[in-house]
Amino acid sequence: QTNGISLRDKMEEMEHIWVDNAGINSDGFVNAVTPCSNYVGFASDATDRGEQSSAQWVRVAFHDFVTGNLSTGLGGLDASVGFEVARPGNEGLFINDTLQFMLPTVTAYLSMSDNIALGVIASVAECGGTSTGILPKVGRIDADGAASGLVPVPATSLENTLAQFEAAGFDQSDTIALTACGHSLGRVHYSNNPTIVNESYVTSTNLDGGEEFDSTPAVFDSTVVNEYLNGTGQRGGPLVTAPLVADRSDLRLYVSDDNATVESISEESAFQTKCTNLFQRMIDTVPAAVTLSDPITPMTWKAVDLMLDISTAGVVSISGLIRNLYTTTAPPDTVSYTTTSSGTNSTAQTSSTTSGNGTSIFGSTIYWPFNNTLNSPGTTSLNFETITYPVDDTLFILPSQSTVNSSTNEIVLRAAALTSSASGTTMTGVFYVPTSQTGTITKKITNTTLEMSSYGTAGNYTLFEGSATVSQSTSIVAKVLLGGVGSQTVKTKIFVGGV
């Protein structure tokens, strides 16, 4: 953990955004690029612009990553691209469309740069490429400002282009292949590159005048390479065929090793293997200070929205939802679970019947609510199927007694702590709030701390309350600290009135 949030919580959040594609408990992230030709941008006349979110997302990741410098350890995938919108090469809608769409999923758990990385993975999966070959990881840290490196533009010389990629860790052959992989999707737009694309591409349903790189701009495949090698279809696209020789950057790259690299990826499976590998490397190129998590894979069983509560008599209970991700095996009507207290498992408890379903690239999801009292203090885990979650019943937030006022943005936070550890210490609440910053659409997570004061007792516990007005009421994570020791974190979305 680098920001007081557990690594497991971050990884499970990434898993959730990646796996819960539609239906209950979905943030709709992956659906934005479903189908691959979809556009979720914010420009007026959006559907007629000739834009494609999947292509934008892949290009944003590239422009973010390529300013990285391995020798200084700075840059790479760090969302610095948000500060670089006005630079040559960054014309058009793609950066701000992408960052704006991803803002709701930027939290203390998941940085904008983690979102950008997932955007590449989701795009490839929805555009017909691998859904299991490029693995999500978390832990990227967003930059505070623009990077010093440059983005190659069509007029950049071959030498300078190769030097820029080299600084980011990609050699000549990697550079050629990565560019062909990227240019399998999307278009060059007249609005951004009027010397490259003919104005005749601008029509009422293609307002930005997009000319595709290949005949299948919404399929991630080797068509771009084959049309280039065979002189068919789009013949490699506008950066091969541009009227001005200086604008033919893809052609210069492809011939720089006598087409050896493009020929090596002309066969579809070779293209997919190579691009999968290079995209993984691209999104995992991060500042030296960042440690990425292990790869995240879809979880068959998990719990979400876990929360503890306490009655006036001091009885502690645990509730939440259990999720099963399944393909063919029909899920059971209920799920049984236990809690562990002082090393001993409780008798098996039974969840309620299912409360909802969802769909996923990886199958179907189904959720069961559960709610039961705990042996407390002393309960240390929740267990079901093959999975265990840590439980801390000595210090915990009370989401069902905490409130969010989404019109005033005031959040009232209530928490409980064992009286034996609470006396003589102070409790502090922390809200991790996405906050606007100058120079980029990306929000920065800032901590609002609040003093908590005790307002009563319940059994073995002392109850605390505090409140703060924050700059927005969504995408907030909360925790409490008692004498320097932190509670488990929760999303304020599960508070009363939370959104």
Ligand code: HEM
């Ligand atoms: C020498 C290197 C490169 C140059 C000079 C270059 C240049 C360009 C240009 C001029 C466009 C058209 C933008 C517009 O008019 O909207 C474009 C589009 C695109 N590029 Fe590149 N590119 C390079 C490498 C890459 C790489 C390595 C990737 C990804 C790994 C990539 C991904 C894309 C994508 C997906 C689009 C389509 C965007 C859309 O449809 O909105 N490019 N590129």
